[in-house]
Amino acid sequence: MSVITIDNASKSYVIKHKLSKGNTLRDDIVNFANSVFRGQKVSEKEIFWALKNINLKVEPGDRLGLIGSNGAGKSTLLKLLSRITAPTSGEIRIKGRMASLLEVGTGFHPELTGRENIYLNGSILGMRKYEIDTQFDNIVEFAGIQKFLDTPVKRYSSGMYVRLGFAIAAHLEPEILVVDEVLAVGDADFQKKSIGKMRDVSKSGRTILFVSHNLTAVESLCDKGAFLSKGELIDHGPIKNVIHNYIQKVSAFQIKQEWDTINEAPGQNGIFAKRVELKSDEELASGAQLTTKVPLKIEYEFWNDLDNANLNLSVFLYSMTGECIFNMANESRNFQKGIISCEFKIPGDFLNDGSYYVSLMVVQDGLKPLFVFDEALQFDIHDFREGSEYLGKWPGAVRPMSLKVKTWQKELVE
Amino acid sequence: MKSEKVRVITARPSFIDYWKEIFDYRELFWILAKRDIMVRYKQTIFGVLWSVLRPLISSLVYVFGVNRIGNLSEGSEIPYILVILPGTILWLFFSQSLLNISLSIVTNNNLVAKVFFPRIIIPFSSFFLGLLDFVIGLIVFFGFSFYYGYFPELKVVFVIVFAILSYLATAGIGLFASVLNVKYRDIGQLIPFILSFGMFISPVLYTTDKVVGHWTYNLYVLNPAVGAIDGLRWALLGDYASFNWDSFIPLIVFCVVSLALSIRFFRKHENSFVDYI
Structure with a gap:
């Protein structure tokens, strides 16, 4: 026989919504007076189902x-x-x-x-x-x-x-x-x-x-x-x-944004985002889990409206708490008007588990920021462990598994 | 310990299970009470001595006040402190228990919101604190009465009856208040006023004789505290206080009716405490 039998259990709460906005004592008194003397409704009740028809056997x-x-x-x-x-x-x-x-x-x-x-x-x-x-x-x-x-x-x-x-x-x-x-x-x-x-x-x-x-x-x-x-x-x-x-x-993260025309696209100073996407080597099936083991690739395309400009891309990776994990940029190159494509790879076994976001900055002549695309991508990286007894949160912003800790017996006690 | 009991959780628990469960948790009455008692005098210098000091100081203040201002002590055949002490002790017990019971659910909200046990244990265990003061107060009273050379008669054993009755009356009011206080904290604000008013319509500073014959007397005796204090004086003061049936019967009726109604009320609402607390 089951230890726990949950049979069609539901739980509802009544939540009240105030109809008028005010939050001061005066408003409360006015509302109260209205409700008493004019019979106006002060609040609206809504039933909220915290649990609906749960059936489960343990x-x-x-x-x-x-x-x-x-x-x-x-x-x-x-x-x-x-x-x-x-x-x-x-x-x-x-x-x-x-x-x-x-x-x-x-x-x-x-x-x-x-x-x-x-x-x-x-x-x-x-x-x-x-x-x-x-x-x-x-x-x-x-x-x-x-x-x-x-x-x-x-x-x-x-x-x-x-x-x-x-x-x-x-x-x-x-x-x-x-x-x-x-x-x-x-x-x-x-x-x-x-x-x-x-x-x-x-x-x-x-x-x-x-x-x-x-x-x-x-x-x-x-x-x-x-x-x-x-x-x-x-x-x-x-x-x-x-x-x-x-x-x-x-997995409700933002791993792709795309714009069809330059008019809708976010941008500044002649640089307009066209497409930004997070990919992994194995094609990212929608909603597949990103783990610390998976290598990642960031792809970024933008419209360049400037002729003969020296441009480069600077990639910022932030943790959800807003700390910058790293910032990497490439050398400036001369570009003409048109669409420019960028790519940036993060190896597997490098980031720690957690939530991250990426900001992308297009820079002119190596010093003048033209367009900062804040929070272009957001994603969660899930934990992946093998042969570890410890199950708590792995500390640190990164988890570079390529760095090896070595121990050996230097001497034996006679 | 293996318990093969099956518990059924529904919106309405069955009556027998309810009381069985309270019996299963009977140790908790004492444990919670012990907690209240132990915690009460932590970080005080006088410690438990406060239980002696409180009824003593209030009684002395009352005696002083009564002698100075009123003529309430006129016609008393015994030292007036012996008349005032039983009233004070019982009133302190009554008011303290009522206040504790009314606030008990809210003050224990960390328990109510996190662990299950029959909720009714909380208000019922909150009176042990007052009971301790009551017992200590009685010791103070006997000290005075021996000092003045008065010795209690055999009917002193009825003290227990009146303590229980006054407790039941308190619980009858207090359970209502404790449930209402969960949703409307106004109750917690209101109780102290009711109590300070109640002291004047109860024979704490005077004896019921002073009211006999007054047109309010029939209304006056309906107050359960009147019956309890009259009874306690009768039990403690030997021949100097007579038994008052006028206030005793209303007390009994009050206990039975209010307790039955309030336990019903409590049961009806206890499952939703956590949703409002």
């Missing part, structure tokens, strides 16, 4: 990864499952005890010590006192807070806080463990421990629901997946298929 021992972009309804679904809020319609049947880590350390009281909070949090999560007593040492050891057991948690570092929270929930021995994005915090060592603990949980025949934006972690940990979008369950099944499906649907 079998014992499944490790189900919930994926979907922000606002897809993942958290709402977890809230329904962990009974924080009730479904508007439909039914959910759960067999066994469930522990949810929607946000670790919930219910910690900052003034209480670690020891006191273990008991407090454990009971809130549904543990009996004798269970906490037997697990107490394991929890403390797993969290690695032996020294700070009698310190109020308000003095804990955020890492200690999260570790303690995860440790308590992980030792609850639930039949179903719900985990939401806890792996984002904590160092590599703790991540490994957590994933190990979650594997143990699933090996002993218990069930895990895992929500994360880190697809690498989801893929390595889960065997089943469910893909939510705008409150609807789009796909569920083996994790690989679901992730593949998900990537195809959500």
Whole structure:
């Protein structure tokens, strides 16, 4: 029998829209007076379906990864499952005890010590006192807070806080463990421990629901997946298929822009963009996933309205946070009126995973910028790893795999 | 521990499951209460001594005020502090519990929004704090009464009954307020005013005898705090306070009716707390 049966569950929220704009107290009073004395409607109600007719079955021992972009309804679904809020319609049947880590350390009281909070949090999560007593040492050891057991948690570092929270929930021995994005915090060592603990949980025949934006972690940990979008369950099944499906649907990056006539095209000082495109060596199938391994090619064509001009192209690559990763330009060359084509290659195994954008600048005589095409291309690069135990975010702006780190044994101790 | 129980989550949970679940979480009543008690006097110099000081200081202030201004203490056969202390202790218990219950859901919003457990545990566990003060207040009272040479009679055991009744009355009002306060925080602002007004229409500074015969008396006794304070005085003051059926019966009726209605109201709304909090 399934551990979790979700039968046609829906959840709706009523959102109010103010009809008049104002935001001051005076406006509020005027609106209120209008609504009372003239019966005018102040706000309009709209029903928002956070989840719509979800049907899903989870079998014992499944490790189900919930994926979907922000606002897809993942958290709402977890809230329904962990009974924080009730479904508007439909039914959910759960067999066994469930522990949810929607946000670790919930219910910690900052003034209480670690020891006191273990008991407090454990009971809130549904543990009996004798269970906490037997697990107490394991929890403390797993969290690695032996020294700070009698310190109020308000003095804990955020890492200690999260570790303690995860440790308590992980030792609850639930039949179903719900985990939401806890792996984002904590160092590599703790991540490994957590994933190990979650594997143990699933090996002993218990069930895990895992929500994360880190697809690498989801893929390595889960065997089943469910893909939510705008409150609807789009796909569920083996994790690989679901992730593949998900990537195809959500890759909403801008990898091509093209203009037919010079009048519509953006431009300045006689330079007008015609076409800009991101390609990879293997032809980019629409929506295929760009990973750190794939070599990229940027193609840029522009109309040149200047006769006999010395032009060159300068390429800027920015991270989404606006940091310039690099800027490369070529030598100036003499061009006539017409269309000019440019090409720039970024090798594979060079960029790190993340979101990037490219700006292109056409320069005259090597010093005068004619036209800066800002954010011409936007794209996401997804993580690709082989044989790495570490699943957290790979730090750094670039990941130049051609640079090798070498280690060798220089001497042997006799 | 293996629980093979199947939980059904729907828009309307069944009645029996609801109470069973509260029973499963019974340890949480005490754990949450312990948290409130432990946290309360952290980073204070006097610590738990505050529980002794508060009823003591308020009573002394009242006695001083009453002696100076009014003629309320006239005709009292025993030291007036012995009359005022039970009223003060019970009123503090009543007002503090009401305030705590009304605000309990909102102050625990981090729990409500993140973990599931029967919500009704929150308001019901919030009264332990007041209970602790109540017990300490009683000790202060006995200190005074021994000092003046008055010893309680056997009926002192009824103190427990009146503590429970006044708590139930508080919960009857407080549960309504706690639910409403989730959506309308005005309630939290309003309660202190109601309480400061309530102190004048309850026999805290005076005895109910002063009101007997006045045309408002029949209305006056409907206040549940009147019944509770009268009862507590009767239990504590031996022959010096008589049992007042006029206020006792309304208290019982109030407890039963308000509690039944407010628990129903709470159940109806508790699932949507997280959507409004």
